[in-house]
Amino acid sequence: MTQPAFGRRVTRWYAGAARDLPWRAADVSPWGVLVSEAMLQQTPVARVRPAWLAWMSRWPSPAALAAAPAGEAVRAWGRLGYPRRALRLHAAATAIVERHGGAVPSSVEDLQALPGVGNYTAAAVAAFAFGASTAVLDTNVRRVYARVFDGVANATGTPTASERTAALERLPAVDAPTYSVAVMELGAVVCVARSPKCTSCPVRSDCRWLASGRPAPEVARRGQSYVGTDRQARGRLLGVLRESVEPVAAAALDVVWHDPAQRARALDGLVADGLVEPLADGRYRLPA
DNA sequence: TATGCGTGGCC
DNA sequence: TGGCCAAGCAT
Numbered sequence: 438m439t440q441p442a443f444g445r446r447v448t449r450w451y452a453g454a455a456r457d458l459p460w461r462a463a464d465v466s467p468w469g470v471l472v473s474e475a476m477l478q479q480t481p482v483a484r485v486r487p488a489w490l491a492w493m494s495r496w497p498s499p500a501a502l503a504a505a506p507a508g509e510a511v512r513a514w515g516r517l518g519y520p521r522r523a524l525r526l527h528a529a530a531t532a533i534v535e536r537h538g539g540a541v542p543s544s545v546e547d548l549q550a551l552p553g554v555g556n557y558t559a560a561a562v563a564a565f566a567f568g569a570s571t572a573v574l575d576t577n578v579r580r581v582y583a584r585v586f587d588g589v590a591n592a593t594g595t596p597t598a599s600e601r602t603a604a605l606e607r608l609p610a611v612d613a614p615t616y617s618v619a620v621m622e623l624g625a626v627v628c629v630a631r632s633p634k635c636t637s638c639p640v641r642s643d644c645r646w647l648a649s650g651r652p653a654p655e656v657a658r659r660g661q662s663y664v665g666t667d668r669q670a671r672g673r674l675l676g677v678l679r680e681s682v683e684p685v686a687a688a689a690l691d692v693v694w695h696d697p698a699q700r701a702r703a704l705d706g707l708v709a710d711g712l713v714e715p716l717a718d719g720r721y722r723l724p725a
Numbered sequence: 726t727a728t729g730c731g732t733g734g735c736c
Numbered sequence: 737t738g739g740c741c742a743a744g745c746a747t
Contacts, residue, residue: 477743484733485743518731518742525745555745575743595726595744621743630741631736662739663731672731710730 438643443585444609444616450639451619456626458482459490461618467541467566469493474558475526480517482625488517500539502530508723511712512679520675524711524724525553543567556596561617570613572604577624578617582607584628588645590654591630670694670703675712684722 455461460473472492476485492513496502502510507527514523529551533541541562542548548559556574563569579592579600592600609616627634635641635651646652663669673693677685694700704721707713714724 474743479730479742479744480732481734481742483742516732518733519744521730522745553745557744561743573743576741577743618743625743664738666729668730675731706730 438585438640440607441609443640443643444607446639447619447623448612448616451615451622454626455618455622456482459486466498467543467562468497468499470566471529471541471554471558471562472526474561475522475529475553476517478522478558479519484517488513488515496530498539499530499533499541502527503534506723506725507711508714508725511675511723515679516676520712521710522553528552529554541566543569545569545571564614564617568614570608571617572601572608573617573621574601574604575621575624577621577628578604580630581620581624581628584633584646585640585644588649588652590646590652593655593657667699667703667706670696670699671707674700674703674707678713678721678723681722684716684718684720686720690721 458473459465460469469489473485473489476489476492495513496505505527507524510523510527511520514520517523532551533539536542537547542551543563543566545559545563548554548562549556554562560571560573561575563571564573574596576592579596582600582604583589583592623638627638633651635644635647638644638647641647674690677689677693681689690700690704691697694703704713708715711724714722716722
């Protein structure tokens with residue numbers, strides 16, 4: 438299958454299958470796109486949807502968020518996970534006000550210079566908010582390409598330079614953003630990691646992976662389990678602070694994590710990350 | 726480049 | 737049941 442044929446089929450499929458997501462509405466601002474991309478980093482769409490709506494209602498512009506305490510961003514982030522993203526989004530809003538007059542920048546270079554904005558997010562905002570022809574290479578796109586063109590179950594590791602080059606070369610000459618969101622959507626709802634729905638795939642007749650019998654992925658090293666880790670301890674501690682409007686005493690943190698050494702290490706880490714602020718009286722709070 | 730970083734749903 | 741997975745980033 439030629440690349441243009443792949444693009445046409447996926448784009449046509451998207452026209453009839455796209456999910457109705459609030460950040461895809463025609464009148465959404467670049468800020469709204471940026472907020473959605475930050476929230477969607479490793480968090481499923483279903484959980485982002487209500488959080489994005491509440492966030493945009495409260496802070497409809499970078500300036501609005503920048504005027505709020507960073508801790509309020511962390512609190513509003515709720516249980517989306519990876520709360521450092523909330524802190525970085527707040528820092529990004531501040532940088533947008535200071536460096537760009539309050540308007541989300543449109544160039545990939547300026548976007549990627551913002552806290553919490555990496556290669557993917559910069560490309561996505563440039564494409565979806567500003568119509569740029571950037572290669573949007575997220576986990577969905579990588580998986581679709583790996584299967585259709587390489588015949589393997591998954592892309593592995595971090596994106597390589599050759600992968601980025603190939604992704605750029607695959608962009609159509611016209612309306613690259615729609616192509617990109619269409620490939621992402623295919624990966625998100627059809628060409629999913631487990632139990633892909635190949636019978637409803639628009640490119641099933643030309644997928645190398647399907648043609649070779651959907652070979653299983655290579656066994657990857659499994660990461661650390663979650664229970665008992667510093668990560669879980671951090672989550673517990675921050676959860677206490679998130680739920681309390683007032684600063685909390687150390688004793689209130691002691692009760693949510695039994696191991697004192699690990700608790701102290703986790704708390705130190707949160708303070709070092711700027712997610713928690715120790716007060717002179719020994720209490721703790723979200724950052725002002 | 727490998728690792729640490731939250732949270733919850735799924736099979 | 738518990739490992740896998742979800743529109744990554746920073747170091």
